[in-house]
Amino acid sequence: MAEPFTEYRELGPADPLRQGDVLEAVDPAASMWRRNLLIITADCDFAHDKHHGRVTCVPVLTADEFLSETQIPRIRERLVKKPMAVMRPILAQSAAPNISDHRLREWAGEETPAVIAERLGLKDATAREAKAALESLRMLDAPAPDLTEAITTLVEAQLVGPSPPKRENALKSVMDPLQSAYTRPPGDAFFLTAIAPGCDAGYFAYLRHLEQVWEPDISTVPTRRTIKYRRISRLRDRFAHAVVQRFAMVFMSIGLPPEYEDLRDLYAQLLGDRLK
Template identity: 60%
Template sequence: MAESFTEYREVGVVDPLRQGDVLEAVDPGVSKWQRHLLVMTADCDFAYAKHQGRVTCTPLLSAEEYLSEMQIPKIRERLIKQSLKQIRQILSKLDVPNITDQRLREWASEEASSEIVMMLNLEQSHAQKAMAVLDSIRMVDTPVPNLKDGVRSLVEAQLTGTSAQKRENVVKKLLSDLREPYARPPGDALFLTSIAPGHEAGYFAYLRQIEQVWEPEISLGPSRIEAKYRRISRMRDRFTHALVQRFAMVFMSIGLPQQYEELRDLHSEILGESFT
């Protein structure tokens, strides 16, 4: 029978610590950002002790953790932007005080939608639509404990809003957004099906965050030393090289100022208006 595919390979106690090694925290109570780490320190740094005992790593998050931390917030912001645009259209037709988008968003979570509509003195023809949008905003911003509840909340928020949508279409679009980083990951992450024996539920290496571990606190096998981490596997060379390349690209990129991005978006919008 052919050996099943894994991105990692097992290593023995005699194998020295190297780039691509996967570390697991001894303390099960550490945060998800420190639970599993991927060693990024170069092999030559280990060989010549250039790293001064400090091992540079990046987190390995479970797929659910990564999607909850990185993808759900993006979807949430997109939905909020759409809802704010809808309620802004309602308020623009009425004689109401100028309210910023940020304040409208906060208000939706602070007061019942019916109370907000009453305070704004909206007519019945606008009140129902405004309440639906405010309810949607509140649902999107309500904290949830896990990915499953987060997805359910975003689905219900869209069905609560004013846009007539079928549940199956809403779910399909949401799942498409969540599947996107698997096949087409952003530059600062990469999906791994497994990272070590018994750790095969799917993980994302998140390359934008750096963690450092003191090398003497890493155990390579059974030991009596007070270890904070133990090595549990090593990524195969091709995956190590791909991860290191992505890691380097993250910190080689040059960020541009927000003012530039805002003006860029304005030019893009103006271009669209010329064809309508």
């Protein structure tokens, strides 16, 4: 019978610290950014002590943590546009002073929609529309303790808002981008199904956040000395190389000024004009 697939392999005490090793913090209260780390320091740096004892790592977050931290805010900002678009003309026609988008969202979380509508002097259909938009804003910006609650809140916020979609469409607008993070991960993340025995809930290595650990603070064998991290596995070569390659691409990308892009587009247009 074939062994079950894993992206990692277990190591013995004689295996030296190397690129692709997965570390686990000894401190159970370590933040998600430092709880599990993936070493990206090159093997040659370890072999020739070029790293001077500093081991460079990226954090490995649970899938729920990664989605809550990086994807939920993007979905929220997209969904906020609809109730904000409803509120803008209502505010323009009311006696309210000019209110920024940021302040309007804060206000929606500070007072009930009914109170805000009354303060704005809104009546009848306009008041109902404003209250629906404000309730949607309030729910969209409400904190959520976990990913499931965040998804539920974002869906319900659409349903209480003006011109609400069908529930299935509201759910789809949230779940589609979350699921695509697995199938088409962002360029600064790498999905792993498991990182060590017993750690198979789904994880993302987040490549924009760097951590450095002193090598003496890492243990590869049971020890009585004071340490901060223990090694729990090593990614198989193909996955370790793929993570490091994607990490390099994140920091190799160089942003160019819009003036350059405008001129580049103009040259492309001029080429097309030759045939007119």
